[in-house]
Amino acid sequence: MTFSDWLRVDRLPHIYCAGCGNGTVINCTLSAVDQMGWKKEETVFVSGIGCSSRAPGYIVTDSLHTTHGRALAFATGIKLANPSLNVVVFTGDGDLAAIGGNHFIHACRRNIDITVVCMNNMIYGMTGGQGSPTTPRMALSTTTPYGSVEPAFDLCELAIAAGANYVSRWTSYHVKELTRAILAGLRTPGLSFIEALVQCPTNYGRRNRYRQAIDQIEYFKEHGMLVEKARRLREEGKEIPPDTIILGELARRNRPAMGVKA
């Protein structure tokens, strides 16, 4: 089997804009799920609201497309009601960190045995490009027309501080690494959080000097830095450029987890 066996082909092509990174993250997630050898009847995909959250609609398994920000609350319910199910959550940066921020930190604190894949496009894509908690400083959006003055959330740091067992960050350019990270997350008991930075050519790219989807992918490629290198530079007292994207496995530990299959 390959990842394409998990797709609802009658629903394709999907509604995402040309070059939207969400489609790539679906490929990587399904590829990891496929490598787990899970049965379709025992796997559930859960999402909130947003472009990213439409992903489960293109997957053959049972799924829950819930209310905005509440994907993790529903996923917690599923996992505690039936721990034998494999639960994977797709969410967006707005869904996870703005309206769903409290659910996020408490799901990490409880360390519930689910895998959360956040497609972080640094903007509210579906509603037309408002700023989100991860919109970088000085980035343009419809609600920050002169550049965002607020510092952005680091979702991975947040997940680590709140208690998630596995935390990793990659981008839609790093397809192999992202797939491996999701696979490691699926294998780890407790909450696994994988942040995938994605391009949103329509609402983020267009306003922020990335005219084509490919331009933002090039940015990810050039500004990514492995966490091991970043640690080394810090130890040597060297400076890390402020727009660097730290990539790789940021946490892997063994805190007590909830809802693990007996």
Added chain:
Amino acid sequence: MKLHVDEKRCKGCNLCTLVCPYRIFRPGKRPNQKGVFVPELDRPERCPNTRLQALYGRTLCGMCQMICPDQAISWEEEKKGEKRKVAIEF
């Protein structure tokens, strides 16, 4: 096997042109019926999957297929009796 781009799914984003180590994909020059500039293929028989996928029993490289946000890239079995081109680059 042969490399296939599904014109019904492709939205012409050109991400495949960026990742292929053999530069098999080139930005399309003419729009199809849907107005999409589907990439052109430059000697696709150079892709290792066209010759070796069946032998190895798995997808080799596969970068284009994984990054394609529209699930438009796949490898198809040739029809019986269909001529097969082989190209090897050194």
